[in-house]
Amino acid sequence: MQQTRKSRQRDAILNNLRARCDHPTAMELYLSVREEIPSLSLGTLYRNLKGLCDSGQIIRLSDGGEEHYDACTAPHWHIKCDCCGRFYDLPVSPEAVLAVPIPEYDGEIRDYSLIFFGVCAHCARTAGEK
Numbered sequence: 610m611q612q613t614r615k616s617r618q619r620d621a622i623l624n625n626l627r628a629r630c631d632h633p634t635a636m637e638l639y640l641s642v643r644e645e646i647p648s649l650s651l652g653t654l655y656r657n658l659k660g661l662c663d664s665g666q667i668i669r670l671s672d673g674g675e676e677h678y679d680a681c682t683a684p685h686w687h688i689k690c691d692c693c694g695r696f697y698d699l700p701v702s703p704e705a706v707l708a709v710p711i712p713e714y715d716g717e718i719r720d721y722s723l724i725f726f727g728v729c730a731h732c733a734r735t736a737g738e739k
């Protein structure tokens with residue numbers, strides 16, 4: 610079956626994200642996927658990222674600043690490094706952290722996220738060497 614150009618772009622974005630674990634920003638993904646698909650436009654990338662988020666294939670991480678993307682959709686927590694600004698996975702079981710029961714609420718709670726802030730292992734090591 611012939612793949613449409615659209616689905617090829619979408620797959621390239623998804624595969625690129627799945628092959629890495631550095632929680633890239635849209636711009637970092639754009640530069641990387643463009644090596645494979647030079648005709649990719651930023652608008653197309655954003656459209657696809659939104660579609661992939663909406664369908665639950667990837668997750669979007671945001672602390673209010675630039676958004677980062679993650680193809681690991683299993684529940685896990687992140688730490689955001691104050692030094693390099695990157696998101697890293699935290700090896701903590703989700704249940705261990707979320708000891709708070711989902712509150713009763715008249716509205717509708719669809720999702721939740723938890724981001725720790727600190728210094729990543731790499732930056733902590735580099736600081737120690739100085």
Ligand SMILES: [Zn+2]
Binds near residue numbers: 694733
């Ligand atoms: Zn860092």
Ligand SMILES: [Zn+2]
Binds near residue numbers: 632681686687697698
């Ligand atoms: Zn992650």
